[in-house]
Amino acid sequence: MPWDFALILIFLGVAVPLLGRRRVRQLLQIPSTTKEDRLRLYASTMAFQWLASGVILWRSLARGISTAQMGLAFPRPVLTFVISIVLVSLIFLNQLVGVRRLSAKSASNQGTVPQLAQKLFPQDAVERLAFFALVVTVALCEEFIYRGFVQNLFQTLAGGSAYFAVFGSAAFFSLAHLYQGRRGLISTFVVGLLFSAATAVSLSLIPAVAAHFVADFTAGMLAPKYLKRAMPSTIDPSAAVTRAESASITIHIV
Secondary structure (H helix, E strand, O other): OOOHHHHHHHHHHHHHHHHHHHHHHHHOOOOOOOOOHHHHHHHHHHHHHHHHHHHHHHHHHHHHOOOOOOOOOOHHHHHHHHHHHHHHHHHHHHHHHHHHHHHHOOOHHHOHHHHHHHOOOOOOOHHHHHHHHHHHHHHHHHHHHHHHHHHHHHHOOOOOOOHHHHHHHHHHHOOOOOOHHHHEEEHHHHHHHHHHHHHHHHOOOOOHHHHHHHHHHHHHHHHHHHHHHHHOOOOOOOOOOOOOEOEEOOOOOO
């Protein structure tokens, strides 16, 4: 394995999870966030993801890996369209069920979600616009990093084995969400398997990017309505979460 690819994998598998956990601890320690805090968090997350994607694209092209090999192509349009529709529908329904299940729980059983939600969810038009940009960034960049780069790298290392690549990509994707806890790791791994399999079959990042966007955007739009019912009066009812994976509601902050 080239030295630069090895460094990228170490960074994704070690530094990214630790940074996420540290930021969660910091957020839980402060009583509230201001509009400037939230916008700064959105901006720093977007900057980090675009920078990481840019570096990975640069090193991949320098090593002779084509954009098509990284899923930045559309070789099977009909199949890609069908997979996209099916995957997006599945993720949307799963998110809807997940939000409803969480709202049915008492506030004491919701864990740290309401606390983080109050500090992260956009509260006005400007913040919602920034949040939309964040969701687009996360969908594009994370899918390129974990499905375009990591999955391709594992497939190359495994002598062309798509199965090994799918599991390797999903494992690194779940590690990036270590701050979500054990349940979050499992649910994110399952979602990663679905996204990776869709990429392997379609040879394109389009299905995974579309489903990833729907997962995050749906959570941001639906969570305020459903979580409001379970929140006690001492919690701001406008608060919600910025990200949901699988059947659990989580916060995306990396």
